[in-house]
Amino acid sequence: MLHYLGRMLLILGLVFIAIGLILMLKINIPLLGKLPGDIYIRKGNFIFYLPLTSCIFISIVVTLILRVFGK
Numbered sequence: 001m002l003h004y005l006g007r008m009l010l011i012l013g014l015v016f017i018a019i020g021l022i023l024m025l026k027i028n029i030p031l032l033g034k035l036p037g038d039i040y041i042r043k044g045n046f047i048f049y050l051p052l053t054s055c056i057f058i059s060i061v062v063t064l065i066l067r068v069f070g071k
Contacts, residue, residue, distance in 0.1 A: 037056075038053050
């Protein structure tokens with residue numbers, strides 16, 4: 001049980017490092033944040049943004065990665 005937990009924490013840490021590098025280097029991922037289903041409302045000085053489809057896409061990708069490395 002602890003071996004599994006350790007491996008999951010290591011993978012999660014690597015994912016966070018990768019995300020941090022992408023944000024630090026300002027690497028632009030083309031469609032992320034502009035997918036159909038992402039809600040963007042702008043009225044005057046008010047902006048509301050809910051990246052619903054992007055979050056689902058990221059969740060699917062992370063799930064697939066964890067399934068591959070989990071076995």
